[in-house]
Amino acid sequence: MDPRELLRRAGLEAKGPPQPLYGGDISRVYRLEAYVVKLSPNPPPGLFPAEARGLKALAERGVRVPRVFFAAEEGLVLEYLPEGPADWEGLARMLAGLHRQREAFYWAEAGFLGTFPLPGGEGKEWTEFFFLRCVEPLLKATWDRLEGLGPRVKALFQEPLPTEGPAPLHGDLWHGNVHFTPGGPALLDPSFFVGERGVDLAMMRLFGGFPQDFWRAYQVLYPIPEEVERALPRYQVYYLLAHVHFFGKGYLGALWKAISAS
Known part of the structure; x- marks a missing residue:
């Protein structure tokens, strides 16, 4: 689809040709003056509406996100946010403020990690909720590629994970x-759900990109207990299973390292 067509469907218009922007591995992204149009050739059903709901959920909880003007199965029309200076302390304040919020229980709408579909659900027991909603679907999808690591992954979640309370999460918080x-x-491209903040922290630690200026400020604003630090490799298993699913066995070494550190 031409990005201008989705803009027209949204009842909006812009002059000049679309300007391609980086859209990662999933989407084709274009700037049209004050708007950004995200498209994908064959998106799984519900992908873009789920992203729109996640952006709305974060905005309702005080996080700066691009405004959603239009959401359809084919794509999104978003507000264009111009680039500004890096502000890691500001990011720490925003995320600490998000993670300090408390909700009544753990919950998620049906959504996606990348293009991988995840079920909705709710629960009061965190370890069971996290395993059933996040880990088990990816474990089933990758079992035949794990070279015997599947039972080790399952065993990680026989012991309870530490809890601080149900908090709203970005859900896919890498530096990109x-x-x-x-x-x-x-924040962009959320995989929003309500869980434990260790999930976000684990993804932030997994591939780097967040400097010490961020971590120093975050630790002052919302110190990370030692038991949460120790649990981060178990949360990283979730994201590494996704990488095995999308990119192959080259991530088995990192998966083994996370299992061994758990």
Whole structure:
């Protein structure tokens, strides 16, 4: 689809040709003046509406995100956020504020990690909720590629994970989903759900990209207990299973390392 067509469907218009922007492995992204149009050739049903709901959920909880003008199965029309200076302390304040919020129980709508579908659900027992909603679907999808690591993954979640309380999460918080604007940091492409903040922290630690300026400020604002630090490799297993699913056995070494550190 031509990005201008989705813009027209949204009842919006822009002059000039679409300008391609980086969209990662999933989407084709274009700037059209004040708007960004995200498209995908064959998106799984519900992908873009789920992203729109996640952005709305974060915005309702005080996080800067691009405004959603239009959401359809074919794509999204979002607000264009110009680039600004890096503000790691501002990001720490925003994320500490998000993670300090408390909800009544753990919950998720049906959604996606990348293009991998995840079920909805809710629960009061965290370890069971996290395993059934996040880990088990990916474990089943990758079992034949894990070279015997499947039972080791299952065993990791026989012992309870530490809990601080149900908090809203970005859900896929690698550095590529942080965007600095003139008004401060913003978050993109969420896989939103309510869980334990260790999930976000684990992804932030997994592939780097968050400097010590961020971590020093975050630790002051919302110190990370030792038991949560020790649990981060177990949360990283979730994301590494996704990488095995999408990119293959080259991530088995990192998966083994996370299992061994758990």
